[in-house]
Amino acid sequence: MAIKLKELSHRESRVAPGHRACAGCGSIIAIKEVLMAVEQPVVISFATGCLEVATTIFPYSAWRVPYIHCAFENSAAVMSGVEAAYLSLKKQGKLPGESGNKDIKFIAFGGDGGTYDIGFQALSGAMERGHDMLYVCYDNQAYMNTGIQRSGSTPRGAATSTSPAGRVIPGKTQFRKDLTKIMAAHDIPYVAQSTPDRWRDLMTKVQKAMEIKGPKFLNILSSCFRGWRCEPQESLEVTNLAVETRFWPLYEVENGKWKLNYKPKKHVPIEEWMKLQRRFQHILKPQNKHLLEEIQRDIDRRWDELLFLCGEEAGPKPEQS
Amino acid sequence: MPEKGWRELPIGGKILQGGNSVEYETGSWRTYRPVVDKAKCINCMRCWLLCPDSAIYAEGEEMAGYDYMHCKGCGICEEICPVDAIEMVLESEKDKIPADERGVKAIEEAREKAK
Amino acid sequence: MSKVLPLTGNEAGAEAMRQIAPDVVAAYPITPQTELMHRFADYVADGVVPTELILVESEHSAMSACVGASAAGARVMTATSSQGMALMWEILYIAAALRQPIVMPLVNRALSAPINIHCDHSDSMGARDTGWIQLYCENCQEVYDNVVQAVKIAEDKDVLLPVMVCYDGFILSHTVERVEVLEDHEVKEFIGPYVADRPLLDLDHPVTYGPLDLQDYYFEHKRQEAEAMRNCKPVIQRVAGEYELLSGRKYGPFDEYFTQDAEHIMVCLGSAAGTAKAAVDELRDAGEKVGLLKLRVFRPFPAEELIAALSHAKGIAVMDRADGVNSIGGPVFSEIRAAVYGHSSAKISNYIYGLGGRDIDIDMMKSVFQDMKDGKYAEQAYYIGVRE
Known part of the structure; x- marks a missing residue:
């Protein structure tokens, strides 16, 4: 069913105004879209991180849905407990109020630090156990809440507080972990990635996930203008370019079947994405041309692999090569 | 909200009224204020969906202006508007813009509810 | 009506959990807690209990899932040991601070390193x-009685704190006794029945758990x-009173064994108390005023x-099955000495014993009383049962 914003506009945002996220925060847009797409009652958990901090400064909470934060590495484990409690209380007829008659959805959220790194074990365990929940990673590619330190999701070359672009070392030296693929390898019913600027894609995926019983994983590339060193109003444009440059392909894996959701019409070089972000400015300097080429080769290789998995024809190649 | 003593607060740090952040004003963060030209606006509702601060009103499937008590002035709405109906205006020139009576009322109501 | 069963400590814990x-329940395997969960898993598999058993991938996730389930409004338990x-x-800390009344049998086992699977109290004392x-x-x-009482203590409206029921690994967990x-x-x-305070699953009242709490x-x-921990004391007493009416077995904050006229009193906790009682019996038979x-x-x-209970004594020996590694003494000693300070002229000494499952016997216990009789006290702890 197609998403119609006019119809949706009758719904109240489940994220109330008055939260303390930065002006132009890309991640909170992502979360707002996720919750806007869910029609059913929903209970959410959060890993420690920017959004957890920004939305629940006591005595104020921006969450119009039941919400729990416990610690950094355990959003998935906490939600396992909530879901198990629901199953147990439901079968015993002990759910409070009207809750017993409702089909409640469970969504666990975490940033890339809380998902790729410190929370990875809890996520992997929860997915393996088959809890009926959606895990959503809002991936802004570094530990933004603690001051922009590198994470397992930070792309090669990016300058962060702990992988600065120095005189000798040009930013992060390792490539990022491909978490979406790792989650697909868990062989769970639904795995997808999206971005908040592609709101129709994102919300359709969430709605699809809500219709599927069992563990689901959605990885959302969402920008942090502070960490990416771009402008707040560019929060959505910058993730749009991540899709166009094929850095962040839109795809889904449903019951083991890979599907590409969007194929850019032309080969947009990765530097177009990097140009918007000063965390990559050193990579664009002539002396680091070899690095840029290496990064481009990596993106091309991953894209070709994805096309193969999705049963797609090879796409357009770089013009000069 | 007046700061309560430990005997009066709900235990365990729970916040019992989810969504009460409405009481907290973030409108003062703004440097630039978005102003919509409703004559140009096509009510596509993208700005309503993509506003990180849930600070755009929707009424009868139409974009119905801004919650200036909470809008932080990020400029995303101006950037993504497909018909250039939104303009960012320096706050110092805000006299040209009518006050957000609805936003003021919403905060008053939320605070009343909290009591 | 009660019945008598031959049960190990773990089985006694599992039996209490079956009845609760x-x-x-969220759990992860660790020796010597494992057999409690084996038996409980049988109850789940046989449909004897309505419990959702979450077999997590780590103890960190076990406790995290317990917090989530408890906040959701469920009555929740787990069990663990040592490294777990x-x-x-x-x-x-989070379970306690979010005020979730989770009950956890903790089968005491030494902490690494070196790795050791046997009993001491370094896990719970930490x-x-x-x-x-x-x-x-x-x-x-x-074990059985405390697990049952723990649920009622934890869930009391004036308390709402989690409870760990600590019992000695192998010494109790794997020993069959009459229960x-x-x-x-x-x-x-x-x-x-458990009625949760503002649970997450109450959709009509969306509550935020675990917000950022600043200065x-x-x-x-x-x-x-x-304050909740202070409120516990009368609740524990009241629950013990109700339990006594039901079971005929009396519980208090501690048990006194010939202490009232004793000149020299030993303080200990856990299974070693049984050995200490035997030592007291022998010394009492010899006419010594010990308790x-x-x-x-x-x-x-x-x-x-x-x-x-202690201030009339001439000497107090505190037994610790965990070392504070602080150059002074163990945790029970530190707290007892702080408590009686200013209230008693008793001399107090500390004995570290039984680390990593090292046995303590009646003669060792008697030697502690002999030290007090000889006026042998020290500022730093004695180590008893270690090879010099």
């Missing part, structure tokens, strides 16, 4: 300031938690009651 029938609880550490109530058991009967158990319906009526509110919430105080409740620490 928690809504959710060490991995839970972060979440132990967690003494996490905000959990701690009950210690001398035998398998007490009197209550009827299922008696346990059910005793603990009553302006954190202190108030910690003050509330401290034993066996602590059951270590958190909340029963300082006032201890002052009343």
Whole structure:
């Protein structure tokens, strides 16, 4: 069913105004879209991180849905407990109020630090156990809440507080972990990635996930203008370019079947994405041309692999090569 | 909200009224204020969906202006508007813009509810 | 009506859990807790209990899932030992501070390194300031009784704190003893239904759990938690009274064994109390005025009651099955000495014993009383049972 914003506009945002996220925060847009797409009652958990901090400064909470934060590495484990409690209380007829008659959805959220790194074990365990929940990673590619330190999701070359672009070392030296693929390898019913600027894609995926019983994983590339060193109003444009440059392909894996959701019409070089972000400015300097080429080769290789998995024809190649 | 003593607060740090952040004003963060030209606006509702601060009103499937008590002035709405109906205006020139009576009322109501 | 069963400590814990029938249990295997969960998993597999059993991938996730399930509104239990609880550490504090009445049998085992699977109290003693109530058991009967009482203590509206029921690994967990158990319906009526305070699953009232609490509110919430621990004392006493009516077995913050006229009193907790009682019996037969105080409740620490019970003594020897590694002594010693300070002229010394499952026998216990009789006290702890 197609998403119609006019119809949706009758719904109240489940994220109330008055939260303390930065002006132009890309991640909170992502979360707002996720919750806007869910029609059913929903209970959410959060890993420690920017959004957890920004939305629940006591005595104020921006969450119009039941919400729990416990610690950094355990959003998935906490939600396992909530879901198990629901199953147990439901079968015993002990759910409070009207809750017993409702089909409640469970969504666990975490940033890339809380998902790729410190929370990875809890996520992997929860997915393996088959809890009926959606895990959503809002991936802004570094530990933004603690001051922009590198994470397992930070792309090669990016300058962060702990992988600065120095005189000798040009930013992060390792490539990022491909978490979406790792989650697909868990062989769970639904795995997808999206971005908040592609709101129709994102919300359709969430709605699809809500219709599927069992563990689901959605990885959302969402920008942090502070960490990416771009402008707040560019929060959505910058993730749009991540899709166009094929850095962040839109795809889904449903019951083991890979599907590409969007194929850019032309080969947009990765530097177009990097140009918007000063965390990559050193990579664009002539002396680091070899690095840029290496990064481009990596993106091309991953894209070709994805096309193969999705049963797609090879796409357009770089013009000069 | 007046700061309560430990005997009066709900235990365990729970916040019992989810969504009460409405009481907290973030409108003062703004440097630039978005102003919509409703004559140009096509009510596509993208700005309503993509506003990180849930600070755009929707009424009868139409974009119905801004919650200036909470809008932080990020400029995303101006950037993504497909018909250039939104303009960012320096706050110092805000006299040209009518006050957000609805936003003021919403905060008053939320605070009343909290009591 | 109660019946008598031959049960190990783990089986006694599992039997209590079967009768409690928690809504959710989350657990991860660790020696010597494992057999408790084996037996409980049988109950789940056979449909004897309605419990959702979450077999997590770590103890960190076990406690995290317990917090989530408890916040959701469920009655929740887990069980662990040693390294397992060490991995839970972060979440132990959170469970207590979020005021979730989780009950956890903790089968005491030494902490690494070197790795060791046998009993000492370094695991639970390290967690003494996490905000959990701690009950210690001398035998398998007490394991059963304390687990049942723990649920009612934890869920009391004036308390709402988690409880760990500590019992000695292998010494109790794997030893079959005679255990009197209550009827299922008696346990059910005793603990009553659990009604959660503003649970997450109450969709009509969306509550935010675990917000960011800064300089302006954190202190108030910690003050509330401290008050809850203070409120525990009368609740533990009241629950023990109700339990005595049901079972005929009496419980208090501690047990006194010939202490009232004793000149020299030993303080210990856990299974070693049985050995200490045998030593007291022998010395009493020889005409010596010695006694034993066996602590059951270590958190909340029963300082006032201890002052009343100990201050008449000439000498007090405190037995610790965990070393503070602080160059002074163990945790029980530090707290007993602090409690009686200013209230008693008794000399107090400390004995570290039984680390990593090292046995302590009656002669060793008697040698502790002999030290007191000889006026042998020291500022730093004695190590008893270690090869020099």
